[in-house]
Amino acid sequence: MNVPLLEVEGLEVAYHVRSGTLPALHDLTFDVRPGEIVGVVGESGCGKSTLSSALLRLLPANGEITGGRVRFKGRELLALSAEEMRRLRGSELAMIFQDPLTSLNPTFTVGTQMLDVQLAHRRRGERGELRRRAAEMLGQVGIPDVAERLDDYPHQFSGGMRQRIMIGMALLLEPALLIADEPTSALDVTLEAQILELVRRLREEHGTAILFISHDLGVIAQICDRVVVMYAGRAVEEGDVISIFERPLHPYTQALLAAIPSHRRRGELLASIPGRVPALSALPAGCKFADRCPHVQDVCLAREPRYAPVDERRSRCTISDPASGYRADAQ
Amino acid sequence: MSAPAAGAPLVELRDLRTYFDASRGTLQHRLRGSRSPVRAVDGVDLSIGRGEIVGLVGESGSGKTTLGRTVLGLTQATSGQALFDGTDVTRAHRRVLRRLRRRVQMIFQDPHSSLSPRLRVSYLLTEPYRINDVPLSDRYSVPELLAMVELSPELATKYPHELSGGQARRIGIARALALGPEFLVADEPTSGLDVSVQAQILNLLTALQRDFGLTYLIITHNLNSVGYVADRIAVMYLGQIVEIGSTEQIFDAPAHPYTRALLAAISEPEPRRRRDSHRLLLPGEIPSPRNPPAGCRFHTRCPYAQARCREEAPAQEEIKPGHLASCHFWRQVRESADASAQAGA
Numbered sequence: 044m045n046v047p048l049l050e051v052e053g054l055e056v057a058y059h060v061r062s063g064t065l066p067a068l069h070d071l072t073f074d075v076r077p078g079e080i081v082g083v084v085g086e087s088g089c090g091k092s093t094l095s096s097a098l099l100r101l102l103p104a105n106g107e108i109t110g111g112r113v114r115f116k117g118r119e120l121l122a123l124s125a126e127e128m129r130r131l132r133g134s135e136l137a138m139i140f141q142d143p144l145t146s147l148n149p150t151f152t153v154g155t156q157m158l159d160v161q162l163a164h165r166r167r168g169e170r171g172e173l174r175r176r177a178a179e180m181l182g183q184v185g186i187p188d189v190a191e192r193l194d195d196y197p198h199q200f201s202g203g204m205r206q207r208i209m210i211g212m213a214l215l216l217e218p219a220l221l222i223a224d225e226p227t228s229a230l231d232v233t234l235e236a237q238i239l240e241l242v243r244r245l246r247e248e249h250g251t252a253i254l255f256i257s258h259d260l261g262v263i264a265q266i267c268d269r270v271v272v273m274y275a276g277r278a279v280e281e282g283d284v285i286s287i288f289e290r291p292l293h294p295y296t297q298a299l300l301a302a303i304p305s306h307r308r309r310g311e312l313l314a315s316i317p318g319r320v321p322a323l324s325a326l327p328a329g330c331k332f333a334d335r336c337p338h339v340q341d342v343c344l345a346r347e348p349r350y351a352p353v354d355e356r357r358s359r360c361t362i363s364d365p366a367s368g369y370r371a372d373a374q
Numbered sequence: 375m376s377a378p379a380a381g382a383p384l385v386e387l388r389d390l391r392t393y394f395d396a397s398r399g400t401l402q403h404r405l406r407g408s409r410s411p412v413r414a415v416d417g418v419d420l421s422i423g424r425g426e427i428v429g430l431v432g433e434s435g436s437g438k439t440t441l442g443r444t445v446l447g448l449t450q451a452t453s454g455q456a457l458f459d460g461t462d463v464t465r466a467h468r469r470v471l472r473r474l475r476r477r478v479q480m481i482f483q484d485p486h487s488s489l490s491p492r493l494r495v496s497y498l499l500t501e502p503y504r505i506n507d508v509p510l511s512d513r514y515s516v517p518e519l520l521a522m523v524e525l526s527p528e529l530a531t532k533y534p535h536e537l538s539g540g541q542a543r544r545i546g547i548a549r550a551l552a553l554g555p556e557f558l559v560a561d562e563p564t565s566g567l568d569v570s571v572q573a574q575i576l577n578l579l580t581a582l583q584r585d586f587g588l589t590y591l592i593i594t595h596n597l598n599s600v601g602y603v604a605d606r607i608a609v610m611y612l613g614q615i616v617e618i619g620s621t622e623q624i625f626d627a628p629a630h631p632y633t634r635a636l637l638a639a640i641s642e643p644e645p646r647r648r649r650d651s652h653r654l655l656l657p658g659e660i661p662s663p664r665n666p667p668a669g670c671r672f673h674t675r676c677p678y679a680q681a682r683c684r685e686e687a688p689a690q691e692e693i694k695p696g697h698l699a700s701c702h703f704w705r706q707v708r709e710s711a712d713a714s715a716q717a718g719a
Contacts, residue, residue: 086568087539203659231433231595233656236639240655258568261598261641265648284645302573303643306601306625313573313602319538 047074048252049220055110056097065323067093068276078250082267088320090276091256095224100128134164137213141225143205147197153208154193160215184211203234224256239266264288272296275331282356292358294336338362383421384589390418390454392444413663414440416613427590429604435660437613438593442559446478447471479550481560485542489534496530502552519548540571557589564599597640601625609633612663612671619697629699631676631707678707
């Protein structure tokens with residue numbers, strides 16, 4: 044169980060733009076074990092979505108993986124040919140998005156599309172058999188009256204149902220890893236709760252590992268086993284979900300948690316993080332969070348902290364790094 | 375349903391209804407034959423006291439945005455009254471309405487679609503003055519407006535696309551404040567914002583309320599943020615308010631099964647308090663407001679529904695002073711929920 048399914052090591056991604064090169068991801072390292080739900084959390088522009096595209100090798104034309112390694116089931120993903128990669132996507136590595144309409148074709152019925160997914164990956168079987176598999180999967184993700192609805196088009200389903208169909212389609216070939224990019228961000232809390240419940244159940248029943256990308260700390264707390272916090276293209280903290288939420292090491296994680304509103308905090312001033320996320324074109328030299336950090340020291344401005352192991356966790360903060368000699372100040 | 379508010383209410387809604395009639399729409403709609411109207415707001419009573427912050431929550435399709443627009447006279451009411459400081463907005467003459475508009479304003483949900491991309495911030499901020507022919511002596515200056523929303527005066531020369539999401543929200547708020555309103559309707563003021571920016575906007579809204587003595591109706595599906603800012607919360611389902619009470623009453627002692635379900639669905643940032651499958655998970659989706667279910671509108675999704683719920687619409691009942699709910703069985707619901715909470719603990 045402890046052999047990682049996905050190993051990302053020192054991943055570097057850059058976007059080439061007219062004015063130069065933007066470092067979108069830098070020194071990104073984490074892994075996902077079989078059956079594990081790992082959350083990636085961070086604010087707009089932290090590189091979460093670049094990460095999901097890079098893992099599937101679906102970066103936009105001006106994006107380039109400039110360094111690092113990505114191993115999936117021990118195979119180096121970055122070395123695969125385009126054809127090998129295409130075969131992997133959808134069958135072993137699947138992805139779901141915030142907007143299901145981006146991955147459902149409006150001109151074909153749901154049944155046809157679910158048949159095509161199987162045929163594209165050369166699943167053998169009579170058409171009737173493949174159709175039955177599709178219906179069975181839709182039933183599992185909670186679509187009522189499946190037999191009749193298989194011949195409906197995507198627009199005939201409600202938003203919540205489309206989300207379920209997309210999840211069903213992604214799981215049709217029983218992928219080992221599902222990458223979910225903000226799958227509940229456009230939904231009402233009630234639907235969100237239903238979809239999270241569904242994701243959790245699918246993990247239990249199929250053992251699918253999930254990389255769950257979200258900006259919503261509440262959703263991350265509800266569903267993940269482990270969490271990676273990203274800031275300015277870097278992982279700044281990683282740990283099990285309880286430690287991240289109860290004893291965050293990195294000042295950025297601490298600030299994010301303090302900013303969550305709740306009726307229990309009524310009348311208090313919410314802690315907000317001063318300033319803005321730095322632009323990728325003008326990243327500061329040292330710690331990327333230094334100019335917004337309440338604990339900033341001279342050393343933070345001078346050099347970028349290493350992604351240091353702290354007990355069973357990691358943190359990219361000089362002050363929480365036991366080897367730096369600053370840890371006492373932080374306590 | 376109205377709850378006592380301190381002093382004379384600034385806003386009072388009486389049996390307010392807003393229907394959208396499909397048969398009066400496009401030719402295509404007419405050819406399809408007369409369909410029943412969409413009952414977006416279907417009999418709402420609500421009063422909001424001066425200086426109060428009332429949160430209006432519910433799922434998409436519950437009618438909250440339509441209610442907010444109807445209160446401001448932006449959408450025509452079908453029947454009932456929407457009184458602002460004694461004047462009925464739904465029947466007021468256009469001239470009266472126009473004067474009223476200076477006292478009531480809306481903060482729109484998506485600032486980028488409500489700010490014209492071709493106009494500079496300085497122009498956008500002063501637009502309300504030109505529209506309303508406000509004499510120069512009564513206007514705030516652009517730097518003053520920017521300062522109100524804690525933005526630097528340099529932003530005056532920028533275009534909307536040069537603003538961050540949080541800055542655009544602030545410009546939207548400044549525009550709403552330009553005419554010195556007393557009452558603001560804010561539609562999803564923090565949706566789509568990152569958590570740190572959301573905190574800044576919520577802090578700003580509460581500071582403005584304090585400094586200018588504003589009254590807010592905050593429309594949102596985000597229960598965490600509304601619980602943080604609101605004094606009272608109204609819960610809406612299929613065009614009707616099913617429960618209203620103080621924020622403490624709603625969060626600590628909800629009476630309506632729908633309110634309970636909404637609260638149970640909040641993803642709390644506490645991994646030790648995970649929602650487990652035993653907790654009330656609201657099945658299905660909100661039905662069409664064209665043909666709302668008979669009896670209690672919530673009965674099709676309610677885990678406590680009984681025969682009576684399918685036939686008879688519940689009347690509102692007072693649970694505690696200021697706390698009202700429309701459920702035949704709220705006592706039983708509360709008992710059984712408390713019992714299962716204890717069993718789970």
